[in-house]
């Protein structure tokens with residue numbers, strides 16, 4: 001099946017009891033057993049829920065993977081990957097990472113004796129230099145949040161395979177419609193389902209996919225043991241959201257391009273980070289590993305003043321000032337004080353998250369309204 005057909009049908013069969021075309025919300029915590037240990041494959045809903053299984057199969061199909069596992073949040077999914085590690089293990093990851101991932105690694109898992117190297121993962125030679133006998137995992141995001149840098153998934157996968165490491169890719173910004181990291185050799189793909197997969201800013205969820213039997217078993221064991229499972233109602237909403245993923249993404253990409261092209265010509269704008277520009281350092285790579293360039297854009301202002309960025313972020317009317325991304329509505333955010341506030345100022349500035357940086361999640365509203373809104377807010 002092609003992507004659009006999978007988005008609508010994968011993992012979903014008409015309900016066997018009634019023929020209901022939509023997967024029912026199995027709002028139950030437990031399942032009645034005929035005799036001790038004799039059940040219909042379901043014993044307790046932390047372990048398995050039919051609505052969740054349908055969603056897991058759907059997300060796996062969209063990523064071209066064998067297995068999917070859903071979690072109560074994107075962070076819950078990342079936490080499960082970190083739980084594959086043990087004290088003394090080392091992780092190579094990017095220096096331009098979602099703030100919550102940075103916080104989980106440094107404030108939670110460093111306490112358990114795991115060492116993280118936050119480095120320039122855009123340079124494969126730098127990755128190689130940091131591999132040692134304790135390295136177990138390479139964790140990357142591409143495009144990165146919020147700098148829109150592109151990391152070479154295939155190059156990372158070659159290093160991972162050479163040293164028998166796990167390569168995990170946070171694919172939240174691209175969505176499975178634009179990029180399938182498994183195709184380029186990733187072992188685990190992670191999504192904040194909260195974003196494009198859900199698509200309507202009405203829930204929080206995470207997912208992991210893998211084609212590796214051993215990793216799937218370990219991650220499913222962690223989900224059942226640690227209990228970060230999503231509820232069936234949210235799984236239903238995501239199944240519904242995914243049915244329009246391809247249509248939404250096409251419009252996000254169209255509107256994203258128009259907004260990027262508008263910003264780059266604006267006299268008050270300094271730098272626009274969007275991989276669709278031919279002079280973006282990751283443009284060729286993005287063309288290779290992505291289908292299109294998406295609706296995420298960040299930009300800084302001439303003079304780099306915090307108050308100028310705050311003024312713009314508070315003046316937009318169609319773009320709402322809010323954390324998160326990937327919903328049908330356009331959002332504007334100020335990474336340094338919002339999504340990336342948990343990263344020390346020096347670290348984030350080194351990565352380009354300067355005081356005047358603003359991040360846009362370009363939604364699927366009418367492009368004329370979006371451009372008019374930015375025009376009036378920039379002044």
Ligand SMILES: Cc1ncc(COP(=O)(O)O)c(C=O)c1O
Pocket residue numbers: 073074075076098100101141145170172173191192193194204205206324
């Ligand atoms: C790139 C990226 N990864 C992970 C997360 C965490 O996901 P969640 O908010 O669903 O826990 C986010 C949230 O903003 C994100 O943007």
